[in-house]
Amino acid sequence: MLRAWTSPQETGASVLLRGTGGMGKSTMLRTYVADARREGEPVFLVCADPPDATREYGVVEQLLARLEQPTCERPPVTAWGTALGEVRAAFTRLGREGVDDPTATTDAYRALCGLLTRLARARGRRLVIAVDDLHWADVSSLCFLRYLLRRLDRIPAAVVASLGDAEPSVDESRAGFLFPLFLRQLTLRPVSEQEVAQLAELVVGAPVGRVFVRACHSVTGGNPYLLHAVLRSLAGVALTPDAWTAAEITRHLPDEVSRAVRARIRHAGPEALALAQGLAVLSGSPALAVLAETSGLTEATAEDASHLLEGLGLTRRLKGARVAFSCPAFEAAVHDGMLPSARNDLHARAAEVLRGRGAGWEVVVPHLLRTPGGTPWLVDALRRAALEAASRGDAEQASRCLRRALVEDLPEEVRVAVLVELGTAELDRSVPEASHTLRRAFDLARTEEQRAAAARVLSVALCALDRHDEAAELLTGVLDSRALGARRDPELELRLCYARWCAEGLSPRVLRGLAQVERAARRDATSPRPLAVLRAMLSPAPPEAAAGPAPRRSEAADGSWARVLCRAAALLTAPATARLPEDDARPADAPVSLRAALGGRSLDAALLAARAVAHLSRGRLADAEADADAALAEFTALEVGVQHGWPAVAVSVKVELGRARGRLEEAERLLVEHRLAGGLGVSALTDRLLLARGRLNLAAGRAREALADFLAVGERECAGSNGPTTRRHAGGPSSWRADAALAHLACDDARAAAALVTVEVEQASRASEAVRHGVALRARGLVFGGACGLASLRQACELLATTPARLEEARAWADLGSAERLLGDHEAAGAALRRATTLAESCGATPLADRCLAELRAAGHRPRARTFAGVAALTPAERRVAELAARGLTNRQLAEYLHVGRRTVELHLSAVYDKLGIPGRSGLPTALDEPSLGAFSAVVTGHSGGQADPAA
Numbered sequence: 027m028l029r030a031w032t033s034p035q036e037t038g039a040s041v042l043l044r045g046t047g048g049m050g051k052s053t054m055l056r057t058y059v060a061d062a063r064r065e066g067e068p069v070f071l072v073c074a075d076p077p078d079a080t081r082e083y084g085v086v087e088q089l090l091a092r093l094e095q096p097t098c099e100r101p102p103v104t105a106w107g108t109a110l111g112e113v114r115a116a117f118t119r120l121g122r123e124g125v126d127d128p129t130a131t132t133d134a135y136r137a138l139c140g141l142l143t144r145l146a147r148a149r150g151r152r153l154v155i156a157v158d159d160l161h162w163a164d165v166s167s168l169c170f171l172r173y174l175l176r177r178l179d180r181i182p183a184a185v186v187a188s189l190g191d192a193e194p195s196v197d198e199s200r201a202g203f204l205f206p207l208f209l210r211q212l213t214l215r216p217v218s219e220q221e222v223a224q225l226a227e228l229v230v231g232a233p234v235g236r237v238f239v240r241a242c243h244s245v246t247g248g249n250p251y252l253l254h255a256v257l258r259s260l261a262g263v264a265l266t267p268d269a270w271t272a273a274e275i276t277r278h279l280p281d282e283v284s285r286a287v288r289a290r291i292r293h294a295g296p297e298a299l300a301l302a303q304g305l306a307v308l309s310g311s312p313a314l315a316v317l318a319e320t321s322g323l324t325e326a327t328a329e330d331a332s333h334l335l336e337g338l339g340l341t342r343r344l345k346g347a348r349v350a351f352s353c354p355a356f357e358a359a360v361h362d363g364m365l366p367s368a369r370n371d372l373h374a375r376a377a378e379v380l381r382g383r384g385a386g387w388e389v390v391v392p393h394l395l396r397t398p399g400g401t402p403w404l405v406d407a408l409r410r411a412a413l414e415a416a417s418r419g420d421a422e423q424a425s426r427c428l429r430r431a432l433v434e435d436l437p438e439e440v441r442v443a444v445l446v447e448l449g450t451a452e453l454d455r456s457v458p459e460a461s462h463t464l465r466r467a468f469d470l471a472r473t474e475e476q477r478a479a480a481a482r483v484l485s486v487a488l489c490a491l492d493r494h495d496e497a498a499e500l501l502t503g504v505l506d507s508r509a510l511g512a513r514r515d516p517e518l519e520l521r522l523c524y525a526r527w528c529a530e531g532l533s534p535r536v537l538r539g540l541a542q543v544e545r546a547a548r549r550d551a552t553s554p555r556p557l558a559v560l561r562a563m564l565s566p567a568p569p570e571a572a573a574g575p576a577p578r579r580s581e582a583a584d585g586s587w588a589r590v591l592c593r594a595a596a597l598l599t600a601p602a603t604a605r606l607p608e609d610d611a612r613p614a615d616a617p618v619s620l621r622a623a624l625g626g627r628s629l630d631a632a633l634l635a636a637r638a639v640a641h642l643s644r645g646r647l648a649d650a651e652a653d654a655d656a657a658l659a660e661f662t663a664l665e666v667g668v669q670h671g672w673p674a675v676a677v678s679v680k681v682e683l684g685r686a687r688g689r690l691e692e693a694e695r696l697l698v699e700h701r702l703a704g705g706l707g708v709s710a711l712t713d714r715l716l717l718a719r720g721r722l723n724l725a726a727g728r729a730r731e732a733l734a735d736f737l738a739v740g741e742r743e744c745a746g747s748n749g750p751t752t753r754r755h756a757g758g759p760s761s762w763r764a765d766a767a768l769a770h771l772a773c774d775d776a777r778a779a780a781a782l783v784t785v786e787v788e789q790a791s792r793a794s795e796a797v798r799h800g801v802a803l804r805a806r807g808l809v810f811g812g813a814c815g816l817a818s819l820r821q822a823c824e825l826l827a828t829t830p831a832r833l834e835e836a837r838a839w840a841d842l843g844s845a846e847r848l849l850g851d852h853e854a855a856g857a858a859l860r861r862a863t864t865l866a867e868s869c870g871a872t873p874l875a876d877r878c879l880a881e882l883r884a885a886g887h888r889p890r891a892r893t894f895a896g897v898a899a900l901t902p903a904e905r906r907v908a909e910l911a912a913r914g915l916t917n918r919q920l921a922e923y924l925h926v927g928r929r930t931v932e933l934h935l936s937a938v939y940d941k942l943g944i945p946g947r948s949g950l951p952t953a954l955d956e957p958s959l960g961a962f963s964a965v966v967t968g969h970s971g972g973q974a975d976p977a978a
Contacts, residue, residue, distance in 0.1 A: 038178035042160075042205065043188040045214030046339030046352075047290065048251030051188040052158050054214075058186060062154050068145070069154040074162035076293060082121035085157065085167035086138070090114050093141065106144075113137045121166065135173045139181055146182040157187040168204050175207040190339070216248025226267060229257040234267040241272030247353025255283045256355070276358040284359035287340070291360065294334040297323060301331040305341065306361040307372040307393075311350035319379045320372065370398045377407070387411040391423060395430050405431045405440070412447060421454035442467050442476050450483050454627045456665045461487035468500070477504050478518060485521045490628045492670040492709055494529035498522060516543050520556060527595060528671055531710035531743075560592040597636035598675075598714075601643035602797045602831040628672075631660035635676040639714070642679050643797070645832030645869035647686060654679040668700040671711030677702060678718035685718075686833060688873035690726050697722075713739045713760065720765060729772035736766035761786065761798050764805035771809055779809045797834060800826035804838045807845070816845050823858070836865035840878050843885075852885040859885070860894040897954060899941045907934040908942075912950035 043051040062069050072088040093110060116134040146153045157163065157171070175185060187208070205211075217225070222243045226234045246252035259278045265271045271278075291302045304321030305312070312320075318328035332349050335341040340356050341349055351357040361369070377393035391411050397404050412427040428448035436444065445467035452460035464484035471477040481504045488497035501522040505515070523539040530536060540556045596604040638653035657676040658668065668677050677700060684693025697703045697719060706712045720735030739762040763786035770779035783806045790799035800822045807819035819842040826835035843859035846852075859878045866875040882889050900908060910920055917935070921928045939946065942953040 038209065039184040040175055040178060040208045040210070041186045042208035042211045043186070043214065044211060045188075045190070046249075047190060048249040048339075049214040049216070050250045051190075051214055055156055055158055055186060055188045059154070059156050067151055067154050068149055069156060071156045071158065073158040074160060074167075076162050081164055082166045083117050083164065083170070085163045086117055086170050087121075089155070090117065090138075093145070109137070109141060109144075113141055131169075132173075135170055138170070139174060139177060142183055143181050152182040152184060155183055155185050157185070159190065160187045161190040172204045172207060175204070217243075217250055217253065218248070219243045222248070222253060225253060226257055229254070230261050230267050232267060235269065235272075237269040238267045238272045241275050245275050245354045245358075247355070249353060249355070252279075252283060252353070252355045255280045276354055279355055279358055279362075283355070284363055287356055287359040288363045290338050291335070291340065294338060295331070297327050297331040298334045301328055302335060302340070302360050303364055303368075304372060304376075305349060305351060306357050306364070307369060308376055309357065309392075311344050311348040314347045314349055316379055316383060317349055320376045322375075367398070370396050373397055374401055381407070387414040388418070388420075388423070391415070391427060395426060399434060405434050405436065405444075409444065409447065412451060416451055416454075419454070421451050424451035425455060438470065438472070439476070442470050442472075442480070445470065446476075446480050446483060449480075449487070453483065453487060454664075457487050457490045457628060458665055461491060461493075474504075474508065474512075477507070478515065482518065482521060485525055486628065489525050489528050490632075490664070490666050490670065490672065492528075492711075494525045494671075494709060497525040498529070501525060514546055516546060519543050523556070528711055529709050532595060532599065556592055560596060594632060594636050597633075597640045600795070600797070601636075601640040602829050602834075604640060627660055628664055628666070631657045631664070632672045634660065635672050635679070638676060638679040642682055642833075644830045645834075645836070645865070645871075647683055647833075647870040650679050651683055654683070669702065669706070671709050674702070674706070674712045674715040678715040681715070681718040681722050685722050685725050686869070686871045686874070690722065693722050694726070710742075713742060717760060717762060717765065720769070724765070724769055724772060729769050733766060733769035733773065736762050736769055740766065761790070761801050763789075764802045767805050767809055776809065783809050796825055796829050797831045800829070800831070800838065801834055804834075804841060808841060811845075816842070816849065819845055832865050833869045833871060836862050836869060836871065836874060838862075839865065840874060840881070843878065844881055847881055847885045852887075855885045856882060856887045859887075860889075863889070864894045864899070894941065897942070900938060904934050904938050904941070907931060908938045908950055908954060911935060911938075911947050912954055 043054060045051045056071075059069050059071050070089055070092045072085055072092065074085055077084070090110070090113065094114075113134065116130070116137060120131060120134060142153055142155075155174075160168075163171075171185070171187075174181065174183070178185065185208075189205075219239055223234060223239045226239060226242060242253060242256060246256060256275065256278055259280050260267065260271065260275075265278070291299050300321045300323060301317065304317050308317060308320060314328055314332065315325055317332075318325045321328065323331065332341060332343070336343060340352055342352050344350055351360075364372075373393040373396035377390050377397055380390050380393065387410065390407070394404065394408055394411060408427045408431040412424040412431075415421075415424040415427065425448060428444055428451060431444050432441065432448070445463055449460045449464035449467060452463055461484065464480055464487060468477060468480040468484055471480050481500055485497040485501055488494070488500070501518055505518055505522065508515075519539060520543060523536050523543075526533065526539065527536045540560070544557045634653045634657035638650045638657060641647075641650035641653060654676045658673060658680075661668070661670075661673040661676070666673055668674060677696065680696055681693045684690060684696070694703075702715065702719070706716060716735045716739045720732040720739075723729075723732035723735065739760060743760065743762065763782040767779040767783035767786070770776070770782065783802065786802040787799070787806055790802045793799075803818045803822035803825065807815040807817075807822060809815070810818065819838060822838040823835065823842055826838050829835070839858045839862035843855045843857075843862055846858060847855035859882045863875050863878040863882070866872075866878060879889055897905070907920060907924070910923065915923065917928055917931045920931045924931070935947070938950075942949070944950065944953050
């Protein structure tokens with residue numbers, strides 16, 4: 027482009043290249059000069075430097091020196107040397123004596139232009155005068171250039187110059203008149219992302235990704251000089267241009283670039299340097315007032331310094347009187363060039379300024395973490411910032427603040443308090459780290475209050491890691507060390523109950539501990555009443571209706587350990603009937619301080635696992651899977667292995683889901699992947715995983731392995747039956763005998779099976795547990811067979827139909843239908859199998875539904891759909907009648923429209939009402955729009971629509 031604009035045919039050609047530092051204007055100018063010399067044009071290149079800005083006629087002296095060089099082909103006239111000497115003497119006199127004589131100045135200008143004209147005519151070619159970095163030229167030289175530019179139409183010369191964009195050395199009030207005289211001006215802009223990609227591939231020598239290209243463009247601001255420097259640095263250390271390199275790209279800024287940036291800032295003055303350093307420490311785009319106070323400048327001085335830096339192209343002004351670096355590379359250069367001690371002092375100053383102006387702690391924290399040690403207010407500020415971060419759920423930042431506080435020289439009592447706060451924050455990040463930190467706090471504690479505070483949170487971490495006995499021992503020691511006559515601590519007592527419950531289930535010792543807290547509540551209205559809460563949660567009705575008048579307790583007690591313990595125990599004791607957590611406020615909705623005291627994310631994950639068990643027991647397989655996956659994800663994030671209690675509960679749900687859906691291999695892979703196919707830890711929570719694994723083995727045909735798992739659960743529940751710590755299932759007695767009986771039956775040991783199932787039926791009947799009793803009756807029906815077995819299966823179906831345990835009910839109906847088919851009662855078998863199919867399909871238990879459909883066909887029935895309730899169960903004729911009736915047509919109108927008898931319409935509607943589970947045609951619009959509603963009502967409530975309602 028420059029060659030085209032300054033071709034020899036152009037008369038009076040002049041071009042000005044403009045751009046900020048590093049945009050490549052000097053490179054473009056020198057490339058043009060080299061091309062012109064190769065073509066034989068006489069070129070005179072002069073470069074203005076910072077010292078020239080204050081020396082009169084500094085650029086003109088460089089031009090005269092070029093004319094005196096031996097390489098300059100002088101005209102063949104004897105007077106050339108004399109004329110050149112006279113011109114130099116004239117300019118020397120003007121510069122040295124400061125002559126302010128317009129006539130003398132004009133004569134000197136005219137003489138120099140005359141020399142240039144004579145030289146061009148002697149060579150027979152025009153001259154090329156190139157001036158690099160015009161912004162550093164002195165004003166006197168600029169005045170000569172103005173004189174020259176105005177006469178280019180009479181002087182055989184071309185002028186090409188480069189100028190930094192609005193740099194401060196150019197006094198535009200005196201020399202700005204020069205710039206419009208250039209016939210053409212070219213402003214260099216930052217390169218685009220596409221150009222960055224092309225250049226990166228050329229320099230690095232390998233394909234580059236979009237993330238890397240965007241990072242290079244963002245860090246360098248599209249500045250070609252910075253971009254080349256960064257890419258050369260990366261190529262020199264052979265780093266792969268990927269996302270990882272992109273994240274650390276500012277670390278690869280070459281030292282020469284950093285030194286050049288800092289030199290330009292220092293040249294602008296100490297105020298500009300102080301402002302740049304303050305901006306590098308504050309980072310981002312702070313307000314000018316904040317930047318000025320941090321840098322120790324007045325706002326007026328900061329305004330001037332900001333203008334200087336903006337003129338250098340290093341910063342830019344934003345809306346709202348804010349200042350920012352032009353690109354992150356400049357910020358990194360300034361930040362890394364500061365002495366660490368000076369940088370940390372500035373961070374301390376920034377923290378004080380920002381907090382004094384009401385900035386949020388999330389903005390102040392980065393400066394607090396770099397504040398020099400020994401600052402008096404530092405520890406208190408870090409603890410407040412940690413508390414605020416925890417209230418936002420940012421456990422990582424809270425932990426960083428508290429770990430920084432621990433570096434300080436703290437009094438012992440303060441160190442213990444900070445360790446407890448750090449452990450509480452780490453509970454939402456890493457439970458193993460939290461347990462280590464809290465153990466340090468507990469060991470350092472000297473007072474009863476400190477030990478109790480540390481034990482409260484430490485016990486949560488220990489229980490999450492399956493170290494229940496250690497947690498119980500810790501809490502027992504704290505409770506026993508209380509002074510005689512000291513006030514009871516019901517929260518510690520409940521945490522002790524929780525630790526023992528995780529290990530023993532609802533053992534006599536756990537129940538006695540809950541009863542002690544209950545008795546204490548009678549004397550203290552603010553104390554929790556765990557037994558009342560447990561009874562309320564075990565009832566599907568609202569707590570007030572189930573347990574009489576609500577116990578008096580404070581608002582905080584609603585989220586207390588009584589509620590946490592009782593909710594988890596209720597969900598695992600009676601998962602099919604207990605109230606779900608979704609019926610109350612979710613744990614995540616509780617205040618953060620309260621959630622932290624209760625265990626934070628580990629509490630949420632435990633209750634998610636318990637709720638997954640409840641969903642599974644109610645046949646809500648999709649909901650169970652969602653909760654189990656969420657619980658496992660939480661425990662993984664908290665670094666709690668799946669071999670521990672609560673994660674094992676979630677895995678047990680996943681295994682049961684695999685069995686129900688026929689994905690046995692997937693469930694087995696899950697166990698192998700998490701190393702749960704072998705021995706498991708001994709705790710009440712892991713018993714549930716043993717049961718699930720045993721059922722999976724039984725479904726896969728490994729009856730011996732299944733029997734071993736079931737008997738292991740039985741041994742744990744029955745161990746120590748003569749002592750106070752009778753071990754039970756996490757919620758209560760499990761149905762391990764019923765499962766073991768089926769395993770014995772698969773091993774052809776009918777006698778052992780009969781003995782176990784008889785005991786299970788008796789115990790479940792005495793316990794008045796409908797679901798457990800129904801499961802036991804179903805097992806007895808399968809074990810005994812014949813008429814006795816058929817009666818047991820009917821009892822199981824009738825009992826389970828009164829509970830929300832839809833999947834267990836489906837299994838019972840399926841077994842009943844199969845037994846009746848084998849005995850030849852195909853009509854009864856069809857009714858049972860249709861109900862089993864509908865239940866299994868609504869739960870998502872596809873293999874069970876397939877088995878029922880196969881049994882139906884074997885019994886001589888012809889099922890037309892995979893379900894016998896809901897819209898999907900309607901035949902085409904029934905669906906047509908239902909849709910027309912939903913639009914308001916009467917039975918007579920339907921008969922006339924469809925050309926059938928009125929009795930046929932009534933029969934169709936009666937079948938529709940039965941399948942949709944609605945009392946009449948008023949429910950048709952809703953049932954047809956929401957097909958799951960009708961299916962749920964028909965299956966769970968057992969409602970029958972009866973005869974068609976009369977319609978005129």
